[in-house]
Amino acid sequence: MARQETVLNDCMRRGVSRRRFMEFCGTMAATLALPEAYTQTIAAALGQKRKPTLVWLEFQDCAGNSESMLRSTHPTVEEVVLETLSWEYHETIMAGYGKHAEAALQRVVKEEKGKYLVVVEGSIPLAEEGIYCTIGGRSAIEIAREVCRNAAATIAIGSCAWDGGLPSAGINPTGAVGVQEAVPGLKLVNLPGCPHNATNTAAVLVHYLTFGELPAMDGDNRPLFAYGQLIHDQCERRAHYDAGRFVQTWGDEGHRKGYCLFKMGCKGPEATYNCPTVRWNGGTSWPVKSGHGCIGCASSRFWDTKSPFYERLPHPAGFGVDVTAGEIGWTVVAGVAAATAAHAVGHVVRDHFSPKNGDSTAHEEEAVTAASAEVK
Amino acid sequence: MARVVIDPVTRIEGHLRIETEVNGGRVTDAWSSGTMFRGIELILRGRDPREAWIWAQRICGVCTTVHALASVRAVENALGIEVPANAQLVRNIIAGSQNVQDHVVHFYHLHALDWVDVTLALKADPAKTSQLAQSISEWPKSSTTYFKGVQDRVKALVASRQLSLFSSGDWGHPAYQLPPEANLLAVAHYIEALDMQRDFIRIHAVLGGKNPHLQSYLVGGMTTAIDGNEPEAVINPERITLFNELAARAKDFVQQVYIPDVLAVASFYKEWFGYGEGLGNFMAYGDLPSGSINQPAGFFFPRGVILNRDLSTVHPLDPGKISEYVTHSWYEYSVGDGASRKPAEGETNPKYSGPKPPYEYLDTNAKYSWLKAPRYDDKPMEVGPLARTLIAYASGDEQVKKTVDGVLAHFNAPPTALFSTLGRIAARAIEADLVVQKLPDWIAQLDDNMAHGDVRIHNGDKWDPESWPKSCAGFGLEEAPRGSLGHWVEIENKKIANYQAIVPSTWNAGPRDAHGQRGAYEAALINTPIADPERPLEVLRTVHSFDPCLACAVHVVDAQGRPYGREVVATPEPETAAVGLGGY
Numbered sequence: 037m038a039r040q041e042t043v044l045n046d047c048m049r050r051g052v053s054r055r056r057f058m059e060f061c062g063t064m065a066a067t068l069a070l071p072e073a074y075t076q077t078i079a080a081a082l083g084q085k086r087k088p089t090l091v092w093l094e095f096q097d098c099a100g101n102s103e104s105m106l107r108s109t110h111p112t113v114e115e116v117v118l119e120t121l122s123w124e125y126h127e128t129i130m131a132g133y134g135k136h137a138e139a140a141l142q143r144v145v146k147e148e149k150g151k152y153l154v155v156v157e158g159s160i161p162l163a164e165e166g167i168y169c170t171i172g173g174r175s176a177i178e179i180a181r182e183v184c185r186n187a188a189a190t191i192a193i194g195s196c197a198w199d200g201g202l203p204s205a206g207i208n209p210t211g212a213v214g215v216q217e218a219v220p221g222l223k224l225v226n227l228p229g230c231p232h233n234a235t236n237t238a239a240v241l242v243h244y245l246t247f248g249e250l251p252a253m254d255g256d257n258r259p260l261f262a263y264g265q266l267i268h269d270q271c272e273r274r275a276h277y278d279a280g281r282f283v284q285t286w287g288d289e290g291h292r293k294g295y296c297l298f299k300m301g302c303k304g305p306e307a308t309y310n311c312p313t314v315r316w317n318g319g320t321s322w323p324v325k326s327g328h329g330c331i332g333c334a335s336s337r338f339w340d341t342k343s344p345f346y347e348r349l350p351h352p353a354g355f356g357v358d359v360t361a362g363e364i365g366w367t368v369v370a371g372v373a374a375a376t377a378a379h380a381v382g383h384v385v386r387d388h389f390s391p392k393n394g395d396s397t398a399h400e401e402e403a404v405t406a407a408s409a410e411v412k
Numbered sequence: 413m414a415r416v417v418i419d420p421v422t423r424i425e426g427h428l429r430i431e432t433e434v435n436g437g438r439v440t441d442a443w444s445s446g447t448m449f450r451g452i453e454l455i456l457r458g459r460d461p462r463e464a465w466i467w468a469q470r471i472c473g474v475c476t477t478v479h480a481l482a483s484v485r486a487v488e489n490a491l492g493i494e495v496p497a498n499a500q501l502v503r504n505i506i507a508g509s510q511n512v513q514d515h516v517v518h519f520y521h522l523h524a525l526d527w528v529d530v531t532l533a534l535k536a537d538p539a540k541t542s543q544l545a546q547s548i549s550e551w552p553k554s555s556t557t558y559f560k561g562v563q564d565r566v567k568a569l570v571a572s573r574q575l576s577l578f579s580s581g582d583w584g585h586p587a588y589q590l591p592p593e594a595n596l597l598a599v600a601h602y603i604e605a606l607d608m609q610r611d612f613i614r615i616h617a618v619l620g621g622k623n624p625h626l627q628s629y630l631v632g633g634m635t636t637a638i639d640g641n642e643p644e645a646v647i648n649p650e651r652i653t654l655f656n657e658l659a660a661r662a663k664d665f666v667q668q669v670y671i672p673d674v675l676a677v678a679s680f681y682k683e684w685f686g687y688g689e690g691l692g693n694f695m696a697y698g699d700l701p702s703g704s705i706n707q708p709a710g711f712f713f714p715r716g717v718i719l720n721r722d723l724s725t726v727h728p729l730d731p732g733k734i735s736e737y738v739t740h741s742w743y744e745y746s747v748g749d750g751a752s753r754k755p756a757e758g759e760t761n762p763k764y765s766g767p768k769p770p771y772e773y774l775d776t777n778a779k780y781s782w783l784k785a786p787r788y789d790d791k792p793m794e795v796g797p798l799a800r801t802l803i804a805y806a807s808g809d810e811q812v813k814k815t816v817d818g819v820l821a822h823f824n825a826p827p828t829a830l831f832s833t834l835g836r837i838a839a840r841a842i843e844a845d846l847v848v849q850k851l852p853d854w855i856a857q858l859d860d861n862m863a864h865g866d867v868r869i870h871n872g873d874k875w876d877p878e879s880w881p882k883s884c885a886g887f888g889l890e891e892a893p894r895g896s897l898g899h900w901v902e903i904e905n906k907k908i909a910n911y912q913a914i915v916p917s918t919w920n921a922g923p924r925d926a927h928g929q930r931g932a933y934e935a936a937l938i939n940t941p942i943a944d945p946e947r948p949l950e951v952l953r954t955v956h957s958f959d960p961c962l963a964c965a966v967h968v969v970d971a972q973g974r975p976y977g978r979e980v981v982a983t984p985e986p987e988t989a990a991v992g993l994g995g996y
Contacts, residue, residue: 087574096450098963099425100473100624106517107610107623114606122574127422128474131525132580133952134418140580161449167764169448171427172419175769202452202470209451209762231473231624286630286870292637294644316622320614323621326628327635327646331466339455345463 057082063110067239067314068251069261081246082120088245089152091144092126093183095169095176096203096212097158100231101194102128108234109318116238120245121153127171138172145186153244154187155237156180159196159203160218163211180219189223189250190215191240193232195333198256201230205339216257225250226257230333235314236262256336262314267304267330270312273297291327301346302329309334413440415773416945419447421955423522425474426962428921430933430955431776434942439951442930442937444921445774445781446966449742449762453911460877461487461903462631464911468899469625471913472964476624477510477616478892479899479913479964485705485888486899487631491880494704496868499633501858502619502647504700504712505655506626507890508847508854509615512662514893515797515844516670518959519837520605526953527677528598529588530578533566536596544593548676551668553604562600586943587950589680598677601669608669612662618651633870640862652859659851666841666848674841675822678834685825688833688954690936692721693791694799695919697729697898699891700850712850713891716803717788721831723806730789731887731898734914737785737925740778742766750926752787755900755912756885782966785922785931786914794932795895795919796958801839802830815842833936836957877906892916894959917965920958933958 061078065071094102106113106129111120123130125141132140144152158176161168166175184190192215195201203212216224227237240259243251251259268274276282277296284290284299298305307330315322324330332342416439419429427448433441456467465483472479481503488495495503538559545554569575582588590598613623619636620626628635628646639645678684698708698715708715716726735752738745744763745751753759765779774780787793804812805827819838820827829835874880885902895916902910922931930938933955940950 087572089574094427096448097426098470098473100470100476103473103476103624106521106606107613109610112606112610114603118569118576121576122579123576124579126577127420127427128425129521130422130577130580131530132582133420133422134948136580136582136947137420137422164764166769167766168450169427170769170771171447173767173769173771178770202455202467203450206455206458209454210449212450230470285872286633286635286875287637287868287872291635292639292642292645292867294637294642317614317617318610320617321621323627325646326617326619326621326626327637328621328627328630331627339467343463344460345466346460 060111060115061242063235064239064242067235067261068243074246078242078246082242087120087122089144089148090121090123090155090241091141091152091183091187092123092155092157093179094127095156095158095160095180095197096210097194097196099128099157101157102126104231105234105237107317108238110235111238113234116241121241124152135172141183145183149186150188152187153189153191153241154183155191155193156184156197156215157194159200159212159214161203161210161212162218163209168210168212177218180215184215184219184222187222189225189244190219191225191227191237192216193227193237195228195230195338198226198228198258199337202339205337223250224257225253225259227262228258228334229309229311230338233262233311233314233316236310258334262310263308263334265308265310267307267309267312267324267332270310271304271324272312273324297324297327297329299348300329301344301348303332303335303342303345303349304330305349307332307335307338307342414945416942416948416951417773418948418951418955421952421960423525423956424960424962425472426917426960426965428955428960428962429774430937430951431774432937432948432951434945434948437942439937439940439942442934442951443774443776443780444783444923444931444933444955446783446921446962448962449782449966450963451762453913456908456911458907460906461490461901461908462875462877464901464908465629465631466627468911468913471915472961473624475510475514475892475894475961475964477506477620477626478890478897479915480626480629481507482888482890482892482897482899482913483901484629484631485890486886486901487888487903488705488886489888490884490886490901490903491631491874493632493871493874494706495633495871497703498638498647498858498861498866498869499871500701500703500705501854501861502634502636502869504854505851505858506616506619507700508851509612509659509662511847511893512666512844512851513609513613514959515840516605516666517609518840518893519670519674520602522959523837523956524598524602524677525581526949526956527588527681528590528595528602529583529585530566530581530595530599531570531583532588532590532592533563533596533599534570534592536563536592538563538596541593541596544676545597549668549672551664551672553600559596559600562603563596566596566599582947582949585947585949590677591680594676594680598673601673604669605665608662608665612658612665615655615658618646618654630870632872632875633868636869637867638858638862638869639867640865647858647862649859649862652855652862655855656852659848659855662851663848666844671841671845674837675819678823678838681834682823684834684953685823685829685832687940687950688836688936688957689831691792691794691930691932692719692831693788693793694718694802695729695788695793695795695896696800696803697731697889697891697896699889700847712847713800714804714807714809716807717793718799718802718806719791721828723802723827726803726806731889733789734898735787735790736914737787738779739785739926740776740923741781741784742779743784752790752926755898755914756887781923783918783922783931783962785925786919787925787929790927792922792925792929792931792935793919794958795916796836796839797843797893797895798830798836798839799895800891801842811846812842815845833954833957840959880906883909894961894964895919915961915964917958917961921960921962921965933960
């Protein structure tokens with residue numbers, strides 16, 4: 037039996053300072069939109085557990101989500117992979133190969149049944165008994181059923197693992213579907229986006245490790261902290277929209293002044309995601325900031341529903357541009373709210389673990405106990 | 413005789429299976445199989461060609477950006493569009509930085525563990541490691557204390573018995589030959605390279621919104637508005653400063669860490685200049701134009717073909733000589749599976765005839781891969797950094813010649829030593845060095861244009877589909893990090909009528925053709941020594957030296973796609989798009 041190793045001790049022994057560790061916890065609390073007091077809660081939870089095991093499966097994927105994980109800055113991939121979790125299987129970056137890699141996966145499934153986390157990247161082809169994707173001679177669907185059903189929870193990252201994504205667009209030649217359709221009934225969180233934003237994924241992992249629960253989700257099992265708000269409402273170009281200042285042609289004066297991209301086909305008014313606030317590559321930028329409209333890559337079946345990407349969003353006859361986008365937005369937000377009421381996971385977690393004055397120690401113990409029960 | 417199978421081949425992009433015959437401790441035959449299929453080109457049919465690049469980019473997330481560029485070039489070629497100089501420069505900066513970043517990630521995170529035994533780093537003397545580091549480079553992170561710290565991290569990882577990604581490695585394999593100090597040095601740089609790739613690729617975030625999957629291409633140019641007087645322009649003086657800083661740091665890393673590490677590691681594995689030779693035929697479309705994409709003479713990576721290891725002649729490239737076989741691929745041709753077809757004819761009908769999963773072995777006498785077998789003038793070709801470097805070298809490029817000769821002198825080796833596993837690794841590093849030195853030129857030209865008030869970033873003459881002919885066709889060629897990439901497009905009535913891509917890893921990882929000629933991986937594996945058939949690490953070394961990318965390689969589709977499982981989702985009318993979101 038391996039010695040019980042706490043994440044914090046492990047970090048400190050590896051030269052990660054307590055300060056850096058607390059910064060990491062703080063970033064996670066901020067991403068999850070938790071009050072600052074939760075930084076301590078997260079630190080306490082991570083500081084007391086043996087690192088849980090995670091396996092990462094890739095099916096009909098482009099590895100874009102794996103690459104996005106490698107680019108993660110807050111936290112870095114090292115922090116997640118080596119210091120927060122024990123990442124036992126991930127084809128794109130693992131040392132092992134061939135049957136030894138498959139043996140490592142089998143070991144986790146058998147010896148840590150019900151305790152490990154599984155990330156799925158890419159869609160799963162169901163046509164013709166799964167012959168469109170095999171690994172080690174086994175079909176993707178066979179592997180997904182075995183590994184996901186024996187896991188504590190499944191995290192579907194990227195749009196392909198959510199709803200089939202690009203391989204399922206149009207005529208869907210291979211019968212590609214997302215995890216929730218391929219293997220129904222899992223304890224599952226979806227983190228769509230093309231690719232996923234690694235900061236959100238890390239936040240979901242930390243939330244799970246801290247509270248023993250997946251974060252509050254909408255009806256599509258997407259965490260509300262990341263998918264609850266319209267892009268349009270968080271956009272830095274919103275003031276231009278409100279003032280009626282639009283890019284009319286690519287490279288025109290308005291484009292150079294950073295005006296609104298609505299007329300160039302931006303889907304921000306009907307898409308939800310925290311892309312504008314979390315941003316990418318160390319908070320450097322996001323697509324609208326680089327001058328291109330949003331394509332709604334975290335929206336349901338976006339390849340079919342958001343394309344044509346250069347066509348301006350519709351508006352009912354008789355209304356101006358301003359009213360239109362607002363209307364579109366209301367449709368989305370109302371949908372999210374209704375779905376949330378039906379799946380009020382969030383409130384349970386939040387109320388249960390809300391830190392109270394003078395009660396933090398008891399609270400932390402409670403959180404850790406709950407989390408340990410799930411993950412130990 | 414033993415059948416030795418590696419599936420999955422890890423530390424690559426995608427799903428690759430290698431089957432080999434091993435006799436007397438050597439590989440005597442090999443078969444390369446791609447085991448995943450999506451069908452992206454078929455899905456593209458009927459779409460607006462102006463957005464093809466957004467879809468095509470998702471062919472691969474590791475080679476992100478390269479398919480976007482090939483796609484816009486194909487559509488621009490079909491419509492006869494020249495992009496403004498600023499857009500061309502931005503594309504060069506994006507493609508060049510992708511090349512450098514990809515090569516660094518390949519060496520440290522995908523390939524190094526074939527040569528570096530992480531556990532042996534525990535036995536290293538940090539002081540001696542410091543001496544070794546300082547003897548090969550001026551890189552400042554080289555103190556005894558620094559290496560002691562790295563070693564302590566490895567110790568803690570091993571002590572925790574939770575080795576994470578390293579848990580299933582072949583540690584202790586007899587083919588590992590580095591002294592402990594070189595292993596510790598490499599482990600330190602594995603970690604530093606994670607930082608480097610993360611930092612450097614911010615250049616893509618500025619110029620593309622994010623990496624992977626940039627979002628700033630346009631048919632006709634780029635969305636990266638440029639204006640020296642506008643703080644909100646994507647490219648402004650402040651951003652130019654950032655680009656220069658990022659490029660300078662990348663140059664330091666490539667020249668002070670990557671190159672010295674490649675030379676140091678290679679010096680302990682010199683026999684690998686004698687393995688992995690392969691086809692001896694090399695091809696490059698060429699890329700990184702100094703002016704128009706239609707003037708190959710101005711390319712930074714020259715175009716050409718080398719045949720039969722003959723470096724005295726660079727043959728001109730004729731794209732009309734490219735064709736594909738499906739004799740050993742899970743497709744069928746209407747003209748029979750013994751014939752080849754040109755990409756513009758674009759016929760591919762998926763027809764799986766392999767074993768039903770789960771299976772143990774493929775029937776390699778029959779069809780055995782989702783990859784087709786591309787050929788140039790009916791010959792198999794190797795593409796990639798080695799092909800590009802050899803073609804530049806044989807073309808007499810002074811800078812390339814000087815750099816390559818310097819590396820060869822370091823090992824006291826002739827140019828023919830480059831036809832090898834180590835040759836591919838060296839060529840990749842040499843190329844990264846050349847490109848990282850070129851980046852500041854493109855940034856300076858962009859800065860200069862901006863200073864002179866040139867704000868053109870998009871040619872909108874053909875943006876409106878009403879301005880297009882009823883039908884047209886074109887192709888876009890490119891050099892991706894892994895080699896020559898081509899997209900072919902046919903446009904009818906403002907929509908994509910046909911789309912085809914032939915990508916680097918299809919050339920390299922493809923199966924045999926109708927004549928039984930092996931693909932590049934298959935040929936390169938012949939004669940590879942195998943110390944332990946249970947742990948065929950040596951096979952991985954040669955396969956990884958090509959930097960496989962299988963999602964790219966398999967995505968071809970047919971004329972009659974078969975819908976499955978779900979009703980065809982028609983592109984909704986504008987009004988219903990918004991209503992549909994109520995279903996969240």
